[in-house]
Amino acid sequence: GENVEQHPSTLSVQEGDSAVIKCTYSDSASNYFPWYKQELGKRPQLIIDIRSNVGEKKDQRIAVTLNKTAKHFSLHITETQPEDSAVYFCAAHGGGPGNQFYFGTGTSLTVIP
């Protein structure tokens, strides 16, 4: 099955700085890569996603890049704000039987005001 690794596990940045979270995956058949943000006590919510036919996608302060050859993808948050503090999960989808997401281990991001 798919194996998704995520780094770092914790990340602290000053408000206004950029944050980068990286994930690698093992199954070259995976073709959809969402990023979820989960605030304490709340559900995971999609913040951005990328499909395997695209190398980069941007939505305001958030961007995701995908390198299919190297099997890694990254989340970039610019001009971080305190409300960006949360746990972020990457996921890979589409390589295994049936329909399922394989999640990374999560990154706890703290933005220091």
Next chain:
Amino acid sequence: DTEVTQTPKHLVMGMTNKKSLKCEQHMGHRAMYWYKQKAKKPPELMFVYSYEKLSINESVPSRFSPECPNSSLLNLHLHALQPEDSALYLCASSHGVLNEAFFGQGTRLTVV
């Protein structure tokens, strides 16, 4: 309607109790999922239903029993749980591969 609704929000049950978690979506999604999430850990896949048929069971103990009565509903029946089963249980749905999974707000389960 882009919501996945889960009930109850909180549940405390004894180890001899039988209870059920419920999940509902009206987005026409044909894939529905149950995940278990422990604090500060990623969601762990338990079951996947595709077109109302169980397509994946990730070696979950038989004290958890899923049911998909129709394309909008997903239940998780609980019986003889252990304290280590205490967790946040998340339901999700998606159109299928290459589509966003929408998560419900979860049921916070405590087994005493």
